[in-house]
Amino acid sequence: MTTPTRVAAGLLTGLLAVGGLSACSGDDGGGGGGSSWSEAGAKAKELLDGTSGITVSISTTDDPGVDYLSSATGTIVADPAAFEGEVSGKVTGFAVNDVPVVSTGGTLWINHPLLGGWSDRFQPDDLCAPDPATLLSPDSGVSNVLTSSTDVEKGESERGGKDNKEVFTTWSGTATGDAIREILPCAEGDEFGATYRVDDDGYLRTARLTGVFFPDAEEVTYTIDVTGYDVTKDITAPE
16 A cells, blocks of 8 residues: 555544543433433434534544554534544555545545645545545434444433533443444454443433554544534635
C-alpha cells in the first residue's frame, strides 16, 4: 500500500469506531427514554433518525498497534447526507493531526500534503472504510447499532453535561458485529461491548464501544459524544 493510500485508510477506518462527558454516579432516577432498552433504544433511534444533523466527537486513548483514528470532531447532516470535520490518528507509525475531511454528494475529500491538498482520490469503498456522511442513515447508521444491541441492562443514573446539571441513564450490553460492519466493513469482532448514555429526553449523548475494529489489531474502546442535535449546516465540496 502506498503512503498516500495508507494516509487515507488510516484516517478513515476509525470514523465510526466509536472525551466522554464528565459525570458522577448518583441515584437521581433519570428516565433515560424508557424503563427498558427496547423503549429507550427505540426512542434514541427515533431522535437520531429525525434530527437534521449532529455535532459529534470521537476519541480513544488506546493504541491498537496499527494505523488508526485517535480522534475526530465534526458535523454530520442528514439531508443531503454530508460530513465536515477534522481527524487525527497514526499512519505508518507517525502521528497526523487535525486533517480536514469533507464528504458530500457521495464523494469523500481529504486535505493532506501527501495528497497534494484536497483530494478525492480515495473513496470509502476503496479503503474498506465508512463514509462519515452516512452515519445518520436510519437503516445502516449509528441508530441501527442501538436497536440491534442485545442483553442491554439499565445502570445507575449519572450527572454530567454543563455545570453537571443534566441527568443521564447508562445502558450496557452488546453491539453485534453485523451492525458494526454495516458502518465499518472490516471490523473483525462478532461482538462489541457497548455502553450508551441517554438523557432524560431520550437523546443518545454518548456511545462507548469496545472490540476489535481493525484487522490484526488489539481491542480499542471508542467513545462517541453527540454534543448537539438539530444542527443545520451547508456542507459543500472543497474548491
